[in-house]
């Protein structure tokens with residue numbers, strides 16, 4: 217553990233006002249009561265910087281890119297400075313034996329107390345030899361590092377669910393962190409990559425309350441993954457009216473209509489993109505005219521069909537309902553409205569998965 221966090225922030229010129237604003241925003245995003253912002257600020261200011269060990273396994277470094285992509289002074293950067301990042305291959309200056317020494321020193325000095333962050337999946341094929349660091353397999357390293365960790369953050373869809381490395385035919389035998397570690401608290405922060413403020417929000421929660429946030433049945437923090445993209449999408453009124461873009465350059469696309477028929481997976485994807493947006497709140501995929509790919513759901517790559525609408529009959533007459541028949545006679549507008557109704561029914565069915573709807 218390092219000195220109180222507030223010392224670090226003051227040294228970096230972060231004003232009290234900026235810090236309070238950040239905490240209020242974070243508390244709001246986590247749906248905490250209004251008073252929680254100040255409580256969070258006080259707890260964070262007094263918090264000692266915990267040791268964080270970040271292990272990269274089968275990954276593309278996109279999660280680290282996302283975490284560090286920031287503008288100055290950044291909310292993400294503030295949180296990044298709130299921890300003592302004792303090992304991170306990509307970001308640390310040390311290399312080779314020096315880096316490995318730093319890893320072992322951090323694990324020894326902070327045994328039982330450090331936060332372990334992992335990005336990337338773990339290959340189990342040919343005894344784990346597909347991915348090694350300093351001559352040791354990922355699975356071996358994970359087991360050792362997890363044993364001394366207070367909690368584990370599986371950062372990104374690869375660590376959370378196996379991600380792209382696990383996609384068929386999964387040549388390396390990739391698995392998720394939770395498939396290997398069974399005796400430690402784990403929080404999944406999926407996304408390809410995850411949203412920076414979601415990553416830092418999870419860390420801030422841990423620093424403030426000393427525990428992981430509330431999780432859903434896929435170990436995702438409900439504060440950020442409790443709703444679907446579709447629940448909070450600004451194009452939702454068009455969906456409800458049955459107004460869909462049919463191509464990326466038709467009149468509907470120009471008018472900003474719903475992207476469902478262009479393959480948007482927002483109705484079955486739990487993530488915070490529609491509210492936090494990306495790049496400092498500048499925009500997000502749907503706002504840029506492209507449907508959600510479902511990157512924060514398990515098996516999103518194998519589910520595929522990125523430009524195929526979720527389970528929609530090609531011919532309205534095949535919908536088998538009187539309303540569809542009326543739609544076929546009365547014109548496209550009515551049939552599309554009935555499709556929207558069907559889509560809404562599908563979207564509200566909580567047990568429906570992305571893979572189910574792609575069948």
Ligand code: SF4
Nearest residue numbers: 449452474475480482
């Ligand atoms: S289907 Fe996609 S574009 Fe349409 S409202 Fe839902 S999330 Fe938004």
Ligand code: SF4
Nearest residue numbers: 487489508509510511
């Ligand atoms: S909009 Fe969908 S695919 Fe794009 S980053 Fe968000 S959850 Fe992932």
